[in-house]
Amino acid sequence: MAHEAAISEISALIGNRLATSKADKDQHGQNETYYPVTPPDAVAYPETTEEIAAIVRICNRHKCPIVAYGAASSLEGQHLATEGGISLDLNRMNQVLAVNAEDLNVVVQPGITRKGLNEELRATGLFFSVDPGADASIGGMTATRASGTTAVRYGTMRENVLALEAVMADGSIIRTGSQARKSSTGYDLTHLLVGSEGTLGIITEITLRLHGIPESISAATCRFPSVEDAVNCVILTIQSGLPMARIELLDEMMVKGFKAYSKADLPEVPHLFLEFHGSPSTVAEQTEAFGEIAREFGAEGWETASSTEERNALWAMRHNSHYASAALGEGGHIWPTDVCVPISQLAEAVLQAQQDAVRLGLTSTIVGHVGDGNFHAGLSVDPNNPEEMARAEHFTKALAETALRLGGTISGEHGIGLGKQGMMEAEHGTALPFMRAIKTAFDPNNILNPGKMLPPEIANAEANAA
Numbered sequence: 309m310a311h312e313a314a315i316s317e318i319s320a321l322i323g324n325r326l327a328t329s330k331a332d333k334d335q336h337g338q339n340e341t342y343y344p345v346t347p348p349d350a351v352a353y354p355e356t357t358e359e360i361a362a363i364v365r366i367c368n369r370h371k372c373p374i375v376a377y378g379a380a381s382s383l384e385g386q387h388l389a390t391e392g393g394i395s396l397d398l399n400r401m402n403q404v405l406a407v408n409a410e411d412l413n414v415v416v417q418p419g420i421t422r423k424g425l426n427e428e429l430r431a432t433g434l435f436f437s438v439d440p441g442a443d444a445s446i447g448g449m450t451a452t453r454a455s456g457t458t459a460v461r462y463g464t465m466r467e468n469v470l471a472l473e474a475v476m477a478d479g480s481i482i483r484t485g486s487q488a489r490k491s492s493t494g495y496d497l498t499h500l501l502v503g504s505e506g507t508l509g510i511i512t513e514i515t516l517r518l519h520g521i522p523e524s525i526s527a528a529t530c531r532f533p534s535v536e537d538a539v540n541c542v543i544l545t546i547q548s549g550l551p552m553a554r555i556e557l558l559d560e561m562m563v564k565g566f567k568a569y570s571k572a573d574l575p576e577v578p579h580l581f582l583e584f585h586g587s588p589s590t591v592a593e594q595t596e597a598f599g600e601i602a603r604e605f606g607a608e609g610w611e612t613a614s615s616t617e618e619r620n621a622l623w624a625m626r627h628n629s630h631y632a633s634a635a636l637g638e639g640g641h642i643w644p645t646d647v648c649v650p651i652s653q654l655a656e657a658v659l660q661a662q663q664d665a666v667r668l669g670l671t672s673t674i675v676g677h678v679g680d681g682n683f684h685a686g687l688s689v690d691p692n693n694p695e696e697m698a699r700a701e702h703f704t705k706a707l708a709e710t711a712l713r714l715g716g717t718i719s720g721e722h723g724i725g726l727g728k729q730g731m732m733e734a735e736h737g738t739a740l741p742f743m744r745a746i747k748t749a750f751d752p753n754n755i756l757n758p759g760k761m762l763p764p765e766i767a768n769a770e771a772n773a774a
Contacts, residue, residue, distance in 0.1 A: 312371035315350045318363055318394065325353040338397040340442075341383055342631065342641045342691045343726065348375065353397050357473060357481060357512040360396065364510060365479030367394060367755050376506040377755045378445030379421060381471055382452055383630075383644045384725030390759045396510065397620040398447055402430045405513065412518045413470055413487055417449020418511050418602035430766055434518040435582055437462035440721065441627035447511050453503030455721040457554045457626065460546075460679030461585065462519060470762035473513035477751040487515060500647040500746070505721045505723055506757040508750045522585035525553075526595060527613040535559050535662065535674070537605040538578040539655040542678045545601050546651050550594060552737075554583035555679040556626055558661065564684075565632035570625045575609070581626055583619070591679045626675070630686065637688020643700040645727070648682040648720025660710045661685050668699045682720035699749050705731065729763040 319326040327333075328350045347366035353358045365575035367374045373393030380387050389395050404421035409432050415424060421443045425436050438449060440456040441628055448454075450472070455464040462468070471485030483493070501509055532538040536734025538557055545552060558566070558579045566572040580602075583593045599610065613619045625632075634642050649657045659676060665672035665685070685707060687700045706733045708718040718724075718731045744762055747754075 311349050311372040312527045314366050314370040314394070314599055317366045317370075318350070318352055321366070322354065322359060322360055325355070327351045333395075336377055336380075336397065338380065339385055339388060339389065340381060340642075341386045342383070342643050342689055342697070343388060344691070345567070346385075346388040346390055348395035349392045349691065351377075351395045351397055353400055355400050355770075359473065360510055363394065363396065363474045363481045363483050364475050364755075366478065368477055368479060368753055371753050371755060373755055373758050374510075374731065376418075376447065376510050378419065378448035378645055380558060381440075381442035381444045382725060383722045384719075384727040385755070386452060386723060386725040386760060387448070388726070389556060390726065393755070398445065399442060399708060401512070405724055406486065407432060407434075407638055409434060409518075412520075413515055415513060415515050416446050416516055418445060418450070420446050420448065422449065423662075429518070432518075433521055435521050436468070436516055437519050438465055438468055441629070446516070450502055450511050450514050451504065451506050452723040455677065455680075455682065456558060457583075457677055459677055459682070460555060461551060461553045466499060466502055468517040468535075469498060469514060470517055471515035472498050472501055472511055474501055474509035474511050476509050477753065477756050481512075483510075484671070485515065503723070505725060505761050507747060507761050509758065510756070519578050522553075524588040524591045525583065525585055525619065526591050527554075527583045527619045528595065529574075529579055529609070529611045529613075529622070530607045531575060531577050531609045532602075533577070533606045533719060534659055535578045536655050537607075538580055539678065540660055541580065541602050541605040542606070543651055543654060545598060546679055548597070548601065550597055550601075550751070551586075552582065552594075552598070553585040553678050554581065554623075555677075556581040556628075557674070557676050557678040557683060558629075559657070559658075559674040561636065561671070562629060562632070562675045565629070565636050565673050565686075566625055566709065568635040570634035572625060572630060579609075581622060582622075612658065616637055629673065629675045629684075633686030633688060636673065637671050638690065641691055643687040643689045643691050643697075644684060645687070645704045645707060646684040646719055647707055647716055648680070649711050649714045649716030651679075651681045653714035653716065654678060654681050654683075657710055657716070658683060661707050664703055664706050664710075668703050670696075670703055672703070680720070681716065684721075687728070704728075708734070724761045726760065729761065732761070732763055
């Protein structure tokens with residue numbers, strides 16, 4: 309077994325909470341997309357920050373890879389131990405440590421999920437806003453700088469993380485940020501770790517911004533003659549300053565997937581799913597204002613969902629888009645990708661994505677948090693069909709190139725992980741060596757989630773030499 313010395317020392321430290329069974333390893337090698345099962349050499353189940361620090365020190369001494377593991381809902385393979393070593397399962401560290409209601413923040417351990425956190429907060433009248441769809445762990449959401457359906461109003465993890473505790477590659481425990489809403493002191497290590505995908509440190513505690521539960525919430529759906537009409541409606545809505553809580557685009561293929569998977573009773577044309585937050589009067593005003601804009605673009609079939617049960621059913625269907633996309637293909641797997649563009653460029657980006665899918669003969673859905681210019685394409689693929697996988701890879705690269713050409717980014721939500729490393733240089737150019745320098749400074753032995761985010765330096769050097 310690889311990394312035997314590290315595994316032996318960790319076993320002596322935490323006993324039977326270090327697992328080497330095939331079942332444990334295979335479970336931690338699974339993912340939601342098309343990557344093959346990639347088991348680690350062992351799985352550790354720590355219960356305290358101090359245990360994590362001790363495990364990391366052992367791994368650093370033996371140069372053994374260590375990869376943080378939460379809900380395993382990431383879509384770019386961020387949690388896979390591609391170089392073996394230790395999968396650090398943080399699900400036992402799932403407590404709410406402090407609710408500071410007066411200051412609108414909460415301190416949590418990384419293993420608690422977003423749904424579990426909001427259950428704990430229910431009696432306070434507050435909620436945690438970031439909603440990526442999957443019941444992801446807060447630690448994983450922080451590490452991947454997650455976003456979601458409510459980002460257009462409440463922001464992403466970047467805006468909602470105030471402070472962190474983290475274990476660094478040498479086993480040091482650091483704290484970054486504070487409960488204060490702003491600071492002008494030192495380098496912003498908090499937001500350097502947010503989105504670092506476990507490559508710079510293991511996040512062990514998170515202080516999050518909270519929001520008051522709105523007095524009134526109303527959701528609605530409407531349909532449009534074309535994707536272009538729906539997207540242009542979104543653009544004008546955002547440019548008009550209407551404070552949408554959610555505004556989600558579904559193209560006709562995504563609606564077809566919902567009909568297949570969720571038995572949705574929707575015409576197979578582009579739709580917007582909407583939600584409004586505020587007082588009863590402001591929600592009514594927002595709904596009326598949006599309706600006026602939507603009618604300019606041919607919107608029809610307005611349906612409201614005012615009760616909690618109706619809203620939950622609507623958003624549950626939306627959150628199952630990954631599985632609804634899979635229902636349209638024969639391979640049973642989805643190649644997911646996402647980009648984010650300036651809101652004024654959204655229509656061109658979406659239409660180009662649809663045209664590329666048709667050109668390449670791919671079954672693709674489009675769904676997105678289009679209020680902030682972010683949308684997802686879900687390609688139905690068969691991992692055992694190399695030719696189809698090559699076409700999917702070509703689509704992903706073309707979509708990224710479209711986003712960059714329009715002034716956007718290769719990922720607004722999924723992150724880089726394994727899948728988008730090859731596009732990092734195109735987006736970041738001469739900034740990439742500085743990212744490598746940060747990685748080297750934080751993790752000189754390259755034990756923290758190695759092989760993720762940054763493209764291999766050797767490969768780049770060989771390409772340049774050629």
